[in-house]
Amino acid sequence: MYLLWVMSLTEFRMTFHGTVLGYLWSLARPLLTFGVLLAVFTQVFRLGAEVVNYPALLLLNVMLFALFAESTNRAVTSLVAREEIVRRTQFPRLVVPLSVVLTEVFNFTLNLATVFAFILLYGVEPRWTWLLLPVIVLALLMITVAVAMLLSATYPRLRDIALIWSVMATVLFYGTPVLYPIEVTPPTFQDIVQVNPLTPIFEQAQKWIIDPNAPGALGASEGSEYLLFASIALYVGICVAAVRVFFREAPRIAEEL
Secondary structure, rough: OOOHHHHHHHHHHHOOOOOOOOOOOHHHHHHHHHHHHHHHHHHHHOHHOOOOHHHHOOOOOOHOOOOOOHHHHHOOOEEEEHHHHHHOOOOOOHHHHHHHHHHHHHHHHHHHHHHHHHHHHHOOOHHHHHHHHHHHHHHHHHHHHHHHHHHHHHHOOOOOOOHOOOOOOOHHHHHHOOOOOHOEEEEOHHHHHHHHOOOOHHHHHHHHHHHOOOOOHHHHHHOOOOHHHHHHHHHHHHHHHHHHHHHHHEEEEEEEE
């Protein structure tokens, strides 16, 4: 745990070392993304008129997805980036991808203050379900860590993984209810999105944080519960596969490097 903490803290400090804005870049990037998407989906596609508290929902979703995307994108090359340490030092290899995820958790935690300040200013009333946010974040972190483990363990042997994942992360961004609630999408598209293991997390976040009248994970799958079960099964499958693959590949990583 001490090694994980030291590596994460060092990574956090070095991420914006030498930049003019420093930590503010970690806030500026998702906020700029939020601004562009808000303009497009409220002024061009007029989605904002159909969704309760849409700007607040969009900002929350962008921040949540940024935690997943930034963690996994950086985890892909994390073991190779620390090649000298991995080859010469004996330590649990799992610490490396975990430190990347924990660094992003630091950023996310600091950014949450801005998110909730915006949500309150926008007029969303506080409710007791806000206390359930850690459940949402924990569920997101579990699959984030799992994907980070899979990517970091396979990249030393298959360098195409970085390019493949960059495309997959973009697909997941549009295939996850980040820009839209699932209930406003066409039925055929809903079936596809509901199988996404990230979908129940974002749907439940909308219900607990933004709109108590939103269907949530269970309501969105009403009449098609098998899709929710498929999503949960895929979630569990990814986590199990991550553990098996990482600990199978971990002893060979130094040789691959």
